[in-house]
Structures are given as C-alpha cells and as structure tokens.
Amino acid sequence: xxxxxxxxxxxxxxxxxYLWPGRWPVGPxxxxxxxxxxxxxxxxxxxxxxTEESAGGGKLKEVAEVLTNEPLFSxxxxxxxxxxxxxxxxxxxxVIEEALPGGLTMKTGQRLVLTxxxxxxxxxSPDQDGNDFSWMQDLLVxxxxxxxxxxxxxRSEAGRKIAQLQRQGFVILQQELTGRQVRPRTEAxxxxxxKADSVVSALQSLKKSEKKTLAxxxxxxxxxxxxKVPRRLITAEYxxxxxxxxxxxxxxxxxxEEQRVFRDPFGLEPPYYPRPQHLMEExxxxxxxxxxxxxxxxxxxxxLHGITGSGKxxxxxxxxxxxxxxxxxxxxxxxxxxxxxxxxxxFYSRFGDLTALLHSGLSPGERLxxxxxxxxxxxxxxxxxxxxxxxxxxxxGLIIVDEEHDGAYKQEExxxxxxxxxxxxxxxxxxxxxxxxxxxxxxxxxxxxxQGKYRRLAMNRRVEDRPLPQVSxxxxxxxxxxxxxxxxxxxxxxxxxxxxxxxxxxxxxxxNRRGFASLLICRDCGNPVQCRNCQISLTxxxxxxxxxxxxxxxxxxxxxxxxxxxxxxxxxxxFGTERLEEELSTILPDARIARLxxxxxxxxxxxxxxxxxxxxxxxxxxxxxQMITKGHHFPAVTLVGIVWADAGLGMPDYKxxxxxxxxxxxxxxxxGRGERKGRVIVQTYQPDHYSIRCAQQHDYGAxxxxxxxxxxxxxxxxxxxxxNVLFDGPEEKSVKLAAMEAGHLLQDFSRANGPLQxxxxxxxxxxxxxxxxxxxxxxxxVEKLHGACHRLLSASPSAVRSRHIRMHIDxxxxxxx
DNA sequence: AGCACGCCGACT
DNA sequence: GTCGGCGTGCTC
Numbered sequence: 001x002x003x004x005x006x007x008x009x010x011x012x013x014x015x016x017x018y019l020w021p022g023r024w025p026v027g028p029x030x031x032x033x034x035x036x037x038x039x040x041x042x043x044x045x046x047x048x049x050x051t052e053e054s055a056g057g058g059k060l061k062e063v064a065e066v067l068t069n070e071p072l073f074s075x076x077x078x079x080x081x082x083x084x085x086x087x088x089x090x091x092x093x094x095v096i097e098e099a100l101p102g103g104l105t106m107k108t109g110q111r112l113v114l115t116x117x118x119x120x121x122x123x124x125s126p127d128q129d130g131n132d133f134s135w136m137q138d139l140l141v142x143x144x145x146x147x148x149x150x151x152x153x154x155r156s157e158a159g160r161k162i163a164q165l166q167r168q169g170f171v172i173l174q175q176e177l178t179g180r181q182v183r184p185r186t187e188a189x190x191x192x193x194x195k196a197d198s199v200v201s202a203l204q205s206l207k208k209s210e211k212k213t214l215a216x217x218x219x220x221x222x223x224x225x226x227x228k229v230p231r232r233l234i235t236a237e238y239x240x241x242x243x244x245x246x247x248x249x250x251x252x253x254x255x256x257e258e259q260r261v262f263r264d265p266f267g268l269e270p271p272y273y274p275r276p277q278h279l280m281e282e283x284x285x286x287x288x289x290x291x292x293x294x295x296x297x298x299x300x301x302x303x304l305h306g307i308t309g310s311g312k313x314x315x316x317x318x319x320x321x322x323x324x325x326x327x328x329x330x331x332x333x334x335x336x337x338x339x340x341x342x343x344x345x346x347f348y349s350r351f352g353d354l355t356a357l358l359h360s361g362l363s364p365g366e367r368l369x370x371x372x373x374x375x376x377x378x379x380x381x382x383x384x385x386x387x388x389x390x391x392x393x394x395x396x397g398l399i400i401v402d403e404e405h406d407g408a409y410k411q412e413e414x415x416x417x418x419x420x421x422x423x424x425x426x427x428x429x430x431x432x433x434x435x436x437x438x439x440x441x442x443x444x445x446x447x448x449x450x451q452g453k454y455r456r457l458a459m460n461r462r463v464e465d466r467p468l469p470q471v472s473x474x475x476x477x478x479x480x481x482x483x484x485x486x487x488x489x490x491x492x493x494x495x496x497x498x499x500x501x502x503x504x505x506x507x508x509x510x511x512n513r514r515g516f517a518s519l520l521i522c523r524d525c526g527n528p529v530q531c532r533n534c535q536i537s538l539t540x541x542x543x544x545x546x547x548x549x550x551x552x553x554x555x556x557x558x559x560x561x562x563x564x565x566x567x568x569x570x571x572x573x574x575f576g577t578e579r580l581e582e583e584l585s586t587i588l589p590d591a592r593i594a595r596l597x598x599x600x601x602x603x604x605x606x607x608x609x610x611x612x613x614x615x616x617x618x619x620x621x622x623x624x625x626q627m628i629t630k631g632h633h634f635p636a637v638t639l640v641g642i643v644w645a646d647a648g649l650g651m652p653d654y655k656x657x658x659x660x661x662x663x664x665x666x667x668x669x670x671x672g673r674g675e676r677k678g679r680v681i682v683q684t685y686q687p688d689h690y691s692i693r694c695a696q697q698h699d700y701g702a703x704x705x706x707x708x709x710x711x712x713x714x715x716x717x718x719x720x721x722x723x724n725v726l727f728d729g730p731e732e733k734s735v736k737l738a739a740m741e742a743g744h745l746l747q748d749f750s751r752a753n754g755p756l757q758x759x760x761x762x763x764x765x766x767x768x769x770x771x772x773x774x775x776x777x778x779x780x781x782v783e784k785l786h787g788a789c790h791r792l793l794s795a796s797p798s799a800v801r802s803r804h805i806r807m808h809i810d811x812x813x814x815x816x817x
Numbered sequence: 818a819g820c821a822c823g824c825c826g827a828c829t
Numbered sequence: 830g831t832c833g834g835c836g837t838g839c840t841c
Contacts, residue, residue: 006841010818016841039820039840060841107819160833 003053004028004063006036006045007081009105011091013793015048019062028063030078031071031375031392033104035064042108046096047071048078072100072375074394080429081390084422089789089809090415098415099390101358101367109147109178110154112162114139118170139171147178186258188231190245192217193255206251213244214253228259273349276314282306286315286457290433294322294397299428303404303449304437306459307698308669309466309633312437313343315459316400317350319435324354324380328397328432332383333419335406336630343402344383351381358384358391361604386411386419389426399427404436404445405662407814416810420445440665440700443658443707447718469640469671469678471696475687476644488575493641493681494587500639501591501620505676507639509584509623510667511577512647514597515539518574520547522562529560529570533769540572541599542582552768580643581623588621596624629666635674642667645684645692654716655814657691661703664695715778717812723777723785724813725792727761728770729805736761738805739773742792746775749788756784776813 002020018036020028032047042064053060073081081099085092097105114122122140135153139145145153150173154162165171206214216237220229234241248254279287286304293300306312320330334343348355356370356379373379375392382391386409401409401423409419420436427434436445436454449456462468472492479490488511500507519537520529528537531549538547540558548555561568581595594600594610601607607627613619614634622628622637648660664682672678684692694703712719725742729735739761750756756779764772779785789809 003841008840010840012818012840018841036841041819041840043818 001053002027003051003060004034005048005051006034006063007048007092007096008036008038008045009043009093009097009107010038011094013085013091015092016045017051017053017060018045019060020050021062029071030075031073032066033068033072035067037061037064044105044107045093048082049075068104070372070376072104072371073390073392074375076394076430077390077392080422080426083425083429084415084417087786088415088417088811089786089793095415099387101364101371103364103368107178108175110150110173111147111176112139112145112150112153113172113174114143115170115172118165118168119143121168121170144174147176189228189257189259190217190231190234191228191255191257192221193253207244207247209240209244210248212238213241213248216241217254228257230259231256273346275317275350279314279318280311280461280463282459282461283311283315283318286459287318289455289457290315290319290435291322293433294319294326297326297328297397297431299431299434301424301427301434301448301454302436303441303445303454303456304435304459305441305446305449305456305700306437306439307462307468308439308666309462309673310439310459311463312402312459313346316343316402316435316437317346319398319400319433320347320351320381323398323433324351326397328380328395329374329393330381330398330400331388331391331393331396331423331426332381332400333388333402333409333423334383334385335403335408336385342632347381347383353378354380356382356391358382358388360385360387386417389419389422396426396430396432398435399423399432400435400437402437404438405440405442405658407659410814412810412815416808416813418812418814421812439669440662440703442662443704443711444718446704447708466672467677468698469668469680471668471680471682471698473687473692473696474681474683476683476685479683488580488643488683489583489587490681490683493643493683496639496679496681497584497588497591497621497641501588505638506614506617506619506634506636507621507641508628508634508637508667508670509580509621509641509643510625510628511575511580511623511643512625512663513574513576514541514550514578514599514625515548515576516542516578516582517572518576520560520570520572522565522567523569523571524567525562525565527562527564529562533767535766539576542578543599575644577623577625584621584623591620592618593621593623594619596622596627598625598627601627626663629663629670633670633673636676637670637674638672638676638678640667640671640678640680642680642682642684645682645695646686646689649686649689649691653815654711654714657689657707657710660689661691661695661707664692665698665700668695668698720778720780721782721785722813723789724810725775725777725789726764726772726808726810727774727805728767728772728808730770731804732771735771735773735805736763738807739775742807743775745792745795746777746788749791753787754781754784755779756781756788 002022003017004020005015006018007015028047028050030047030049034045034047035042036045044067081095082092085095119140122136135145135158153159162171166173213234216234217229220233231245234245245254245256249256290302304312304315316332323330332343332347344357356374358367358370362370371392374382377394382388382393384391401420404420411417424434426432445454448454474490474492476490497507517540520540529547530537531552531554533554534549534551536549536551539550541548545558546555547558547560562570577595577597581593584591584593594613596610600610611632614622617636642664645664646660648663649656668680671680682692682696686692690703690706694706711717727735727739743758743761746758750758756777759776759778761773761775764774766772777785777788
C-alpha cells in the first residue's frame with residue numbers, strides 16, 4: 001500500500017498522510033500538486049514524498065486527484081521548506097503556498113442551484129418579507145449561482161434564508177472545484193514542413209499571397225536556430241498572411257501548432273553589457289577565493305564587502321559562469337520588489353534565455369512561466385526578489401544576495417522570513433557557495449565574518465580609481481534661524497545646486513519621505529489629522545490634492561476640517577519629496593526637475609522612463625526617496641544633496657543607526673561615478689551622530705565598532721536573539737487580554753526553563769483599524785526561544801481563539817521595536 | 818481556514 | 830419545545 005505525505009493548504013503544522021490509489025498506473029512524485037479530502041471538503045496539497053503507512057493506520061483517506069503532474073519543485077527543496085516551517089512557526093502548507101507562484105490553490109466550493117420545484121415556488125410566491133433579496137432575482141434568472149457568489153451569500157444574512165430554501169427542497173448546493181487556475185498562455189506557431197523551392201511543381205500552383213507568406217516565413221526562420229515562428233510575427237509583416245497560412249497548412253507546406261508563450265519580462269529594451277576582457281586586481285583576488293569553492297561544490301559563505309563602484313557585479317557574473325559550466329544553477333536575490341535593477345539586465349545580457357525572473361512586477365501568468373522554466377530545468381539562472389529564495393532550482397551551486405543589508409529581504413507579513421538568512425541556509429543544505437554582497441554590510445553579517453563564519457572579501461577600490469566623493473556636513477540647527485532661507489535648503493546646498501546647474505552637471509536630491517507635508521495640524525485645538533483606520537498622521541499630497549495614509553492607503557480630500565473641533569484652520573508641517581520639488585522650482589526656476597518615488601512611479605515603465613530622461617540629460621535635478629539609490633548609476637551626477645540625514649534616527653528601533661549609516665553610504669555612492677569628481681552635501685540636525693560622521697568619512701570599520709559596542713551594552717542582536725509575538729484584533733480590551741495571558745505564560749516558561757527575557761506586553765500603534773499589542777522575547781539561546789513559542793502555540797491563550805484575535809510570531813524581527 | 822459539534826439564551 | 834448564536838476542537 002503506497003502512502004504519501006501531503007502538505008495541505010490549511011494551517012496545520014505537520015503534513016498529513018494519504019493513500020495513493022493502487023489503481024493509478026504511476027506512483028507519486030514529490031512536488032506534485034494534488035487534490036486531497038480534508039474533513040468534508042477537498043483542498044490542494046503538495047506531495048512531499050512516499051512514506052510508510054503511519055502507526056495510526058487503518059483509516060487513511062485516498063488522494064482524490066493529481067492537479068499538476070509535473071513537479072513544481074524538486075525533492076531537494078523539501079527539507080528546506082520543512083525547516084522554514086519549523087523555524088518561523090508557520091504551517092508547512094502555507095510555507096509552500098508562499099513559495100509557489102500564486103493562483104495555484106484550489107478547493108471545493110458549492111454552486112447554488114435552483115430546483116424546478118424552487119422555480120415554481122419563486123414564480124408563484126416571490127419573497128413576501130419585503131426584504132431586498134436581489135440575489136434571488138439573480139438566481140431565478142440564471143438558474144444557479146457560481147461558488148464564489150454562493151460563498152458570499154452563505155456567510156451573509158442570506159445564509160439563513162438559503163438554509164431554509166434548502167430544507168424545502170427549492171435549492172440544492174452542488175459540490176464543485178473552484179479556485180482560479182492560471183492557464184499557461186499559448187500562441188500559434190508556424191513550422192515549415194518542406195522547403196518550398198524543393199517542390200517546384202507545387203510551388204507553381206501557389207497563389208501570390210501564399211508565395212509572399214512563405215518568403216516571409218523563410219526569412220524569419222533564417223535568423224533563428226529553431227524551426228518555428230510565431231504567427232503574430234508573420235501577420236505583423238504582412239497583414240494578409242492569415243488566410244494564406246491556413247491554405248498553406250491544408251496543402252501540407254506548413255504546420256500550425258500551439259506553443260507555450262514566454263513573454264519577455266525584461267521590459268522594453270533588453271540591455272546589452274559587453275563582457276569585460278580584463279578584471280581589476282581586487283576582482284581577481286575575490287574570484288581566486290570563490291571559484292575553487294564552486295568547483296569543489298562545497299557550502300562556503302562569503303561576505304563580499306565592496307564599496308559602490310568597485311565592480312561586484314562582474315564578480316557575481318564570473319562566479320555564475322563557473323557555476324553554470326559545472327551544470328549547476330545560480331540564484332540571484334535583489335532587494336527591490338517591483339522595480340528593475342541593473343543587475344537583472346547584466347545577468348540577462350550575459351546568460352540570455354538561461355535567465356528567469358521572479359519578482360512581483362510580473363503578472364500571475366508570467367510568474368508561472370518563469371517558475372516552470374526553472375522547475376523543468378530550461379532556465380538555470382534566476383534573478384528575483386526575496387521570494388525567489390524558494391525558486392525551484394534543483395541544484396543551485398551559487399546563491400548571490402546583492403545588497404544583503406537591505407531591509408526589503410525581511411517579509412513583514414504572513415510568513416515573516418528573512419530571505420538573506422534563508423539564502424545562507426539553502427546554500428548550506430544544497431552545498432552551494434553563497435555570496436553576500438554589500439558596500440555597507442549588516443552588523444550581523446559583518447559580525448559573522450569577524451567570527452569566521454563567513455569569509456570576508458574586501459573590495460576597496462573603485463573602477464578606474466575614481467576617488468570617493470567629498471562629503472561636507474551642514475548643521476541645520478545653525479541654519480534654522482537665518483533670514484531669507486527656506487526650510488531644509490541651506491545656503492550651502494542652494495549654492496551648490498546653482499553652481500552645478502550653471503556647469504550643466506546633474507544633481508541628486510535625497511529625502512526619504514514622500515508627499516508634500518507629513519501632517520496637517522489644527523490651529524485651534526492642536527490635533528493632527530489622522531487616518532480613520534490607523535494611528536498615523538495623514539500625509540498631504542498636493543499633486544492629487546489628497547491626504548493619504550502611507551500605511552493603509554486610505555485617503556480623503558485635502559480640503560478637510562478638524563475632526564475634533566470642526567475647525568477649518570489647518571496648517572501643514574514637515575517635508576516630503578513633493579514639496580522639495582516645488583520649492584526647488586522656485587529657487588532654481590530654470591532647472592529641469594524630475595521626481596522619483598512611489599507616487600511618480602506606478603509601473604515599471606514609469607521608472608524606466610524617468611531613468612532614461614536622467615540618462616539623456618533631459619533632467620538637471622532628480623529628487624527622490626530610497627528609490628534613487630537602487631542599483632542605478634548616473635555617470636553625469638556630480639552632486640548629491642541629502643536633505644535631512646537624521647530623519648530616521650528618531651525611530652524607536654535598535655537598528656535606526658545601522659539603517660541611517662547604510663542609507664547615507666548608499667546615496668553618497670551615487671555621486672561622481674563618471675569621469676568628473678563628485679561631492680555630497682549632508683544636512684542634519686545631529687552632525688555629531690556616529691552614523692552620520694562615519695558615513696561622511698566613508699569609514700565602515702569605525703561605524704561597526706561604535707555600533708557593536710552599543711549592541712553589546714544593550715544586549716541587542718547579534719548578542720542576543722529576538723522573537724516578537726504580535727497580537728491584533730478589532731477591539732482594544734481583548735487584544736490586551738490576549739497579550740497579557742501570553743505574557744504570563746511566557747514568564748512561567750522562562751522561570752521553569754531558564755533565562756529568557758520577556759518584554760511587555762506593550763501596545764503598538766493601531767493599524768488598518770486593528771489594535772495591536774506585542775510581547776518581545778529575547779535570549780541568548782535560540783532553542784529556548786523556540787521552545788517558548790511551541791509552548792505558546794500548544795497552550796494557545798484562550799483569548800486568542802475567541803474574539804477575532806490573531807497571533808503572529810515574528811522570528812528575528814527587524815521592524816520597529 | 819473551514820466545518821461540525823455542542824452548549825447556552827430567545828423565540829414560535 | 831426548537832432556532833441559531835458562538836466557543837471548541839479536528840482535519841490523514
């Protein structure tokens with residue numbers, strides 16, 4: 001009797017065992033998507049492999065159906081997925097769902113079908129209650145309601161009525177499969193069956209249009225290695241080809257087939273970067289260390305610590321070449337989610353169609369395409385955002401995490417994983433070389449390098465020995481009271497921008513805040529205008545004339561009144577990129593200004609469009625948020641202005657100093673990457689803060705020493721481990737209660753099982769209409785912390801089960817603390 | 818998550 | 830007496 005282990009799409013910590021029907025001709029394969037019975041319904045499950053019949057035996061259920069015959073991931077990935085589930089205390093089925101491209105889950109739903117008896121009844125005596133049951137009209141007209149609609153109804157008020165109708169035999173609920181299948185897109189391709197000129201007699205019988213079509217087809221085939229041409233290419237050249245192709249197919253010259261279409265996700269113009277002939281010395285040194293480890297197929301983690309412009313990309317590419325020549329796969333993680341980085345262009349340019357892309361900018365269909373090219377081995381290189389750490393490469397030999405310090409690697413919802421950490425783990429499990437690259441590594445990674453867990457490779461020289469930019473600091477405290485100045489535009493910054501403009505050189509202006517003003521305050525009562533769902537001030541966006549919540553997206557018209565006193569005397573406080581842009585156009589009316597932030601970039605194309613304008617020097621000054629730092633370099637930029645460098649230092653977060661240093665270093669790296677020397681002006685209220693001083697001096701070492709001392713003194717990571725237990729719900733009292741209960745439980749655990757600190761419970765800001773509390777655990781031993789979580793999950797506080805409270809466990813939290 | 822079971826109060 | 834609310838526990 002064959003049994004399979006199946007991770008089901010339900011929040012269960014462990015996989016379930018099912019029988020594999022003996023009548024099926026082929027056995028199970030790990031990675032297959034199945035449909036299995038669970039309780040009274042059927043859900044998607046993922047085959048993890050064969051297993052012995054479990055001890056409980058006897059009453060196992062059978063797998064109902066194979067939904068996807070070709071495995072979506074290889075069995076080599078399963079231990080990794082299981083580890084992730086255990087470490088992050090997340091159900092294994094949910095972990096797999098997180099990993100796979102979306103749109104694949106499926107379950108049984110119920111179609112609401114009106115019986116003949118019911119039809120008669122409704123026609124004769126429509127609902128007398130006078131209630132507005134518009135769905136009944138719908139049902140009467142259409143005869144049935146699809147599962148999605150039926151589900152909504154059953155949950156609403158109408159549920160009772162439906163149950164009643166069901167009892168009377170007027171409607172029935174019919175089981176059926178639901179869930180949106182992402183269908184692989186196909187297109188018609190034309191294959192030439194016989195060379196036209198070899199069949200002269202037949203050729204003469206052809207019509208003019210057919211001859212022309214054949215000529216075009218042959219022309220297109222000439223430039224290609226494969227023997228097929230998409231029909232749309234032919235019709236694009238000759239609009240009359242449609243008919244001709246049909247008749248040619250009938251005459252046996254060509255065949256028309258359907259083929260999976262892989263749309264080019266690289267945007268409008270796939271770039272080309274030539275492969276450099278010579279490497280710089282430091283690049284060579286780094287590769288001399290890395291390549292042997294790739295050849296030995298041994299897990300080796302490297303920290304590639306190279307300043308901006310030191311040529312890390314070429315090191316990645318050469319390492320990837322070596323890995324591919326070994327027949328193994330390459331995984332490249334990049335921080336930004338929806339936007340292109342130059343890195344993916346470089347990989348595509350070097351490896352062409354061996355490259356697959358996985359990021360959230362793809363449509364579900366495109367994502368599935370890319371995923372399957374990896375799963376079936378057609379693609380060997382994957383470039384993607386954090387979730388690409390789950391990519392189905394059967395045998396990754398090299399895993400690259402670019403900008404490893406970037407906060408975007410941490411997912412802050414659902415499965416709260418750290419993709420950089422998982423990349424290292426996956427490398428360890430699959431004997432891969434791991435390259436963590438950064439100009440300003442995370443404190444944790446650098447610590448690992450210092451302790452010898454990672455091998456550190458330093459690259460301190462820039463291409464063509466370009467000097468690092470000159471950085472001057474402007475103390476905003478001293479500038480504030482001065483006459484004639486505008487806030488946040490010191491005379492130094494204004495003068496430098498003017499000078500750059502006169503010299504026809506480009507400038508970058510960085511401020512990590514979107515919008516026009518960060519809040520509106522009531523002049524009468526002093527209250528700020530807040531989001532109705534979140535405990536957050538609304539940001540004024542002048543372009544759209546709206547007040548927007550940067551957390552949940554809720555927005556209202558900017559012409560509003562104070563909710564507390566009904567006063568209409570509101571004044572705006574604070575600065576965002578939008579205001580920066582506006583003020584700038586007053587100070588420098590002749591400058592061409594562009595803005596790059598989440599508001600000006602909705603789609604990938606907008607991003608490219610703005611970058612192209614800058615590259616073509618149609619822009620003198622680019623204003624922007626973090627977005628301007630992401631991996632693009634503008635050779636003509638010679639001045640970088642950082643408008644408010646300490647903006648992030650006020651956050652109640654042990655990582656604030658680290659983040660500020662990293663952000664500043666990264667922005668500064670944008671200056672002077674061309675032939676001309678760059679300079680940077682940093683405006684700040686805290687000119688003596690070590691994060692800002694060390695960034696000014698381009699001194700990572702000094703920053704690290706300061707930071708690590710602070711962390712040691714306060715017992716923060718890497719000197720301890722943290723787990724945050726979060727509670728949220730629609731009602732303050734019960735959320736607090738749940739957190740308190742959990743707090744006590746954890747205190748008890750700590751007393752019984754050894755040292756472990758329980759901080760809190762503490763309230764958090766209300767977000768999305770939900771009240772939030774947290775209990776923070778810290779301790780030296782990860783095992784103890786995980787033990788505490790297990791205890792918490794098994795003895796789930798009663799307050800969590802009831803009253804719509806959700807509990808989330810955030811292992812290695814990075815957010816606000 | 819979804820679904821059944823079972824225990825309580827509010828009605829015909 | 831039943832209907833339907835919600836808390837509790839299970840799903841191979």
